[in-house]
Amino acid sequence: MHNDQSFLASVQYYYDKAARHISVSDALLAQIKACNSVYRMQFPVKIGKSIEVFTAYRVQHSHHKLPTKGGIRFSPEVNQDEVMALASLMTYKCAVVDVPFGGAKGGICLDTRKYNVEQLERITRRYTIELIKKNFIGAGIDVPAPDYGTGSREMAWILDTYQTMNQEETDVYACVTGKPVSQGGIRGRTEATGRGVYYGLNEVVSFKDDMKKLGLTTGLEGKRVAIQGLGNVGYYSAKFFAEAGAIIVGVGEYDAAIYNSKGIDVERLIKYKKRKGGVKGFPGVSTFKRREQILEMDCDILIPAALEGQIHERNAGRIKARIIGEAANGPITPKGEQILLRKGVMIVPDLYLNAGGVTVSYFEWLKNISRVRFGRLAKRFDELAYLKLTQTIEKLTNKGLSVREKMSITKGADEIDLVNSGLEETMVSAYNQIRDIWKKNKKIRDLRTAAYVCSLNKIATSYQLLGIFP
Ligand code: NAD
Numbered sequence: 403m404h405n406d407q408s409f410l411a412s413v414q415y416y417y418d419k420a421a422r423h424i425s426v427s428d429a430l431l432a433q434i435k436a437c438n439s440v441y442r443m444q445f446p447v448k449i450g451k452s453i454e455v456f457t458a459y460r461v462q463h464s465h466h467k468l469p470t471k472g473g474i475r476f477s478p479e480v481n482q483d484e485v486m487a488l489a490s491l492m493t494y495k496c497a498v499v500d501v502p503f504g505g506a507k508g509g510i511c512l513d514t515r516k517y518n519v520e521q522l523e524r525i526t527r528r529y530t531i532e533l534i535k536k537n538f539i540g541a542g543i544d545v546p547a548p549d550y551g552t553g554s555r556e557m558a559w560i561l562d563t564y565q566t567m568n569q570e571e572t573d574v575y576a577c578v579t580g581k582p583v584s585q586g587g588i589r590g591r592t593e594a595t596g597r598g599v600y601y602g603l604n605e606v607v608s609f610k611d612d613m614k615k616l617g618l619t620t621g622l623e624g625k626r627v628a629i630q631g632l633g634n635v636g637y638y639s640a641k642f643f644a645e646a647g648a649i650i651v652g653v654g655e656y657d658a659a660i661y662n663s664k665g666i667d668v669e670r671l672i673k674y675k676k677r678k679g680g681v682k683g684f685p686g687v688s689t690f691k692r693r694e695q696i697l698e699m700d701c702d703i704l705i706p707a708a709l710e711g712q713i714h715e716r717n718a719g720r721i722k723a724r725i726i727g728e729a730a731n732g733p734i735t736p737k738g739e740q741i742l743l744r745k746g747v748m749i750v751p752d753l754y755l756n757a758g759g760v761t762v763s764y765f766e767w768l769k770n771i772s773r774v775r776f777g778r779l780a781k782r783f784d785e786l787a788y789l790k791l792t793q794t795i796e797k798l799t800n801k802g803l804s805v806r807e808k809m810s811i812t813k814g815a816d817e818i819d820l821v822n823s824g825l826e827e828t829m830v831s832a833y834n835q836i837r838d839i840w841k842k843n844k845k846i847r848d849l850r851t852a853a854y855v856c857s858l859n860k861i862a863t864s865y866q867l868l869g870i871f872p
Pocket residue numbers: 473548549550551552595630631632633634635636654655656693707708709710729730731756757759760
């Protein structure tokens with residue numbers, strides 16, 4: 403990370419900037435800002451013939467709503483400051499999208515490329531045991547999910563470990579989200595964050611006045627998009643942008659950054675990356691000298707989807723994108739942001755834009771505690787009702803529908819339909835809440851401050867309802 407300051411200090415800077423627009427007591431503002439519980443652990447795991455000691459964390463930022471919720475990161479950069487920053491962001495994120503959880507985050511300091519699957523499994527299971535020992539995991543306590551370096555495989559190991567040690571519990575499946583569908587997961591969770599980034603930006607670019615100020619037309623079609631990080635969030639964002647007619651002109655990865663002004667075929671690229679382990683050497687594209695140049699390339703929308711602190715005071719001045727969509731957490735430092743805002747760049751902030759993951763995690767948790775797949779109760783009933791309706795219309799108008807038309811009209815909603823529509827509704831309505839705050843308050847000049855204000859007002863109200871703060 404190119405620190406102008408630490409990641410936690412950045413999040414707290416944005417918090418303080420927004421807090422000036424909120425009229426609640428200083429004590430309540432201090433309570434919301436603080437990380438409530440910070441658990442640092444070290445544990446040994448046998449790796450090959452030797453024993454390695456791993457450092458790991460779980461931070462619960464706010465208990466104003468329970469359970470707390472947040473991903474688990476595997477990265478050599480993981481440290482207490484980072485996990486505290488990410489846990490704080492989770493609280494603000496949940497409030498922005500009306501997910502009734504407090505924020506949390508976890509991480510293990512390790513480079514996943516240095517360990518085989520069996521070793522990663524042992525490390526993940528041992529980490530879970532540490533969380534269980536200290537009561538830092540459970541359906542009503544704290545619910546992990548995937549983040550950088552982890553996915554459904556790790557979540558399945560966490561569930562299995564938790565289940566083995568808590569056999570009498572009824573809600574075990576809700577102890578972790580982002581699980582494989584076969585193990586209590588929900589359809590649509592894997593792609594949820596990227597899909598949310600797409601729904602969010604699709605809404606952002608739909609406002610004519612806002613786009614005019616940026617010198618852009620409305621709509622995603624034809625927009626030139628550059629993406630840093632083709633992992634879970636970056637790949638799915640790119641996929642949904644491309645499907646909406648945007649042109650993916652550049653992709654930056656760990657090993658190289660590639661570009662083609664005519665567009666890069668994302669599906670071919672992801673298959674290539676899976677085969678080769680990176681994007682270097684992908685045919686039909688040019689390669690930048692330095693991978694960071696992806697951030698500075700000529701494009702309309704830039705999507706940082708890797709790690710924090712990527713855009714800072716030393717490169718912000720060279721950024722050409724008119725819109726930056728923060729798919730990653732904390733990709734822009736405060737000094738970087740000041741430069742970008744002076745240049746009139748629109749920054750769509752992380753605490754809103756990448757909230758699709760936690761939104762669908764919330765749906766998964768609801769599914770697990772209610773023990774029923776969404777769509778199971780209503781699907782057939784709805785289909786029969788739509789069928790009766792179309793038959794009545796056919797009878798009254800004396801006109802018949804084709805089989806295909808009838809099938810599309812009478813289809814009841816499956817789990818995936820409900821998840822995607824719930825996610826779209828969440829992203830669209832949250833953006834409109836944020837934009838309203840931004841437009842109505844002349845002193846709030848950027849979307850990040852508006853998103854924080856939106857979030858902090860809701861959290862402050864929750865605390866006030868608890869009766870502790872006036
Ligand atoms: P991931 O591990 O699936 O992918 C990250 C990708 O970034 C990897 O392919 C990696 O090689 C690449 N990368 C790392 N450093 C890079 C660099 N300097 N330049 C270019 N590429 C680089 O992780 P992810 O889950 O997609 O998470 C990415 C970001 O999104 C993180 O900030 C994470 O906190 C955030 N996020 C993730 C989720 C989720 O549901 N997974 C939800 C919200 C936010």
